[in-house]
Amino acid sequence: MKNSRELGVQYPSKPMSIYGTIWDASSWATEGGKYKVDYNLAPFVATYKELVLHGCLYKPNSDGLGMADDVPIMKEIYSNCELQDSTNDSPIFDNFLSDDQKMGLEWVRKNFMIYDYCVDSPRYPHQLPECQRDLKS
Structure with a gap:
């Protein structure tokens, strides 16, 4: 999903980790318990x-945002990882999915x-705010 500050669902600005769990949601998440x-x-x-x-490594700089410019491969792949303004014009997403891929x-x-x-x-x-955005936009 694109960075959507104007909707109140912007990207996190702090380091993140991944945690997974398996739980039973069959009473509500499977077509109403079907x-x-x-x-x-x-x-x-x-x-x-x-x-x-794929993501951007967090490395704070003077404005609190940053990228992993000390990791060459990350710099090459994610040279545009800095969070930009709320216009969603971040180059990392401009060509993320082609029209065929979106279809x-x-x-x-x-x-x-x-x-x-x-x-x-x-x-x-x-x-929810992020649900108002069209998949194709």
Whole structure:
């Protein structure tokens, strides 16, 4: 998702880490509880193969924003990681997905996505700011 300061959902400005957990949300996240967890199939194991995460390493500079300019490969890949103004014109996203890729992403969403909190009006009666943005924009 693009940096959207004007919506109140801007990128974090502090270092982040990744933490994962598996929990049972089948009462609400599977088409209103249509699909229940079968605990007879336990243990449940999730693995990642060749997982690649792209992001900017946080290195504060005078304005509190920064990039990993001391790591050559990161500098080459993410030379435009500094957070810019709220106009969403950050070069890292300008050509992030082509029109064909956006269409492919939309196809996957329509055919494989089971739960989308952006359309869960019983749970979120007021649409969240990031959900107001069109996927194609």
